[in-house]
Amino acid sequence: MAHDESQGVEKAQQPSSGLAVAIDDPVQNPGLPPHRERITDQDPKAAKRAERTIYTLFYVSVAASIWAVAAYMLFPIEDMEFTSIRHNNMFIGLGIAFALLAIGVGAIHWSKTLMSDKEHVEERHPTRGTVETRDGAVEVFEKANEESGFGRRKMIRNSLFAALVASILPGVTLFRGLAPHDGQSPVALLKQTMWTDGEHLTRDPDGTRIRASDVTLGSAFHVIPETLAGLSHSDGYLEEKAKAMVLMVRMRPEQLTEREERKDWSYDGIVAYSKVCTHVGCPVALYEQHTHHLLCPCHQSQFDVSDEAKVVFGPASRPLPQLPITVDDEGYLIAKSDFTEPVGPSFWELH
The missing domain is CATH 2.102.10.10 (Rieske [2Fe-2S] iron-sulphur domain)
Incomplete structure (x- = not known):
């Protein structure tokens, strides 16, 4: 009789649903995969080619912005002719589109080829406006400047500034169409x-x-x-x-x-x-x-x-x-x- 009771206890201890029992050991963090260096990290010539490509794209953006301004003058919408209006919209639109596209492609190419791509883990912590926090923010900006090369890659930096400034010119030029054309207020x-x-x-x-x-x-x-x-x-x-x-x-x-x-x-x-x-x-x-x-x-x-x-x-x-x-x-x-x-x-x- 005692033997039967012990068997009943053993059956009661077994999982009835067939689910696996919990494992005592937690899943280990596999960590980050091994870092793979890019060709621009290994070959200085490749890095130089990437740099030339980037600032060329930025200068292409400058040229496209200038073309948009020129198109506004070459195809005046004030003529009220269908062909002139169509050319005005098309060429100004193409100039603005290429200007913004070149900035975007250049910035992405810069980040993928020359900026630092080292993986890192940033722990979450409460944000506090202490002196240490502000000093840390300054350090982050300085490190970002160092890793991106923004401070030392003058051709890229200057061409980016030129492209951003030039990209505003077509929009400013279009405001001229709101002004009277015969000198009257x-x-x-x-x-x-x-x-x-x-x-x-x-x-x-x-x-x-x-x-x-x-x-x-x-x-x-x-x-x-x-x-x-x-x-x-x-x-x-x-x-x-x-x-x-x-x-x-x-x-x-x-x-x-x-x-x-x-x-x-x-x-x-x-x-x-x-x-x-x-x-x-x-x-x-x-x-x-x-x-x-x-x-x-x-x-x-x-x-x-x-x-x-x-x-x-x-x-x-x-x-x-x-x-x-x-x-x-x-x-x-x-x-x-x-x-x-x-x-x-x-x-x-x-x-």
């Missing part, structure tokens, strides 16, 4: 549009005249000057439209909040405002009938049409310019004058 260019006294308000883009009776409560009309509809693209249609485009809406006259000097700028609840957002110039074309708000889809600026298009939300810093309107003898809507202030973004200090 932006304020003078945008203060005058095609709206004049007696100019008919017409539908965009077909140029159909609009009767006041056709504008129902809550409706919104995209409007251009009648003279604009007769222009061709070669005569500056797009440039003039970008300044003169208007959004016209109608609400009950008692819903309008108007200053005394502007009470005759609207007609029977019909108001017209520039569609050019005063933030960065996007077209403000989304009208919310219940709130009387105009929304700019680019950066979500909102303007209250019932209160002289004042800014109620978003980054725009001034109201939309209002176009004074009335009707002619036949009931068609006409402008009483041009805008009384420049249209467009307020970052040009137009207010």
Whole structure:
């Protein structure tokens, strides 16, 4: 009987699931594999070739940046010809792409062939702003400088600096396209549009005249000057439209909040405002009938049409310019004058 009990105890001690029992000895850290030296570590000539390759790539980047600037001048986008615009975009884009690509390839080649590639283990430790920590950081930078050769490889260092500085030039050059090309200031260019006294308000883009009776409560009309509809693209249609485009809406006259000097700028609840957002110039074309708000889809600026298009939300810093309107003898809507202030973004200090 005792023999049977001992057998039962032995069976109870055996694992019932068939899983292996835990091993007492932990897995040993195999360590890092043996370091393999690169060809540039073994052969000084190979290292010299790698160095020449690197600074050549950096100087290629400089040349590509200069080419991008030259392409901007050789293929002026201001000509507004399809071929010139296509060449401008293509050659400037290629110059910038090769400039950045050469910097990237050169930096990677530098790190893989000449910078130190010794493996090391860095123990984690709490970061403390002690004197010892700061001294250690300085030591790390000094060691990195020594291992990368940044301080002693002057050709690589100088060519990298030249490539980085040159890579900025194409972007700076492109800003020239934002400036006026005939010597006029932006304020003078945008203060005058095609709206004049007696100019008919017409539908965009077909140029159909609009009767006041056709504008129902809550409706919104995209409007251009009648003279604009007769222009061709070669005569500056797009440039003039970008300044003169208007959004016209109608609400009950008692819903309008108007200053005394502007009470005759609207007609029977019909108001017209520039569609050019005063933030960065996007077209403000989304009208919310219940709130009387105009929304700019680019950066979500909102303007209250019932209160002289004042800014109620978003980054725009001034109201939309209002176009004074009335009707002619036949009931068609006409402008009483041009805008009384420049249209467009307020970052040009137009207010």
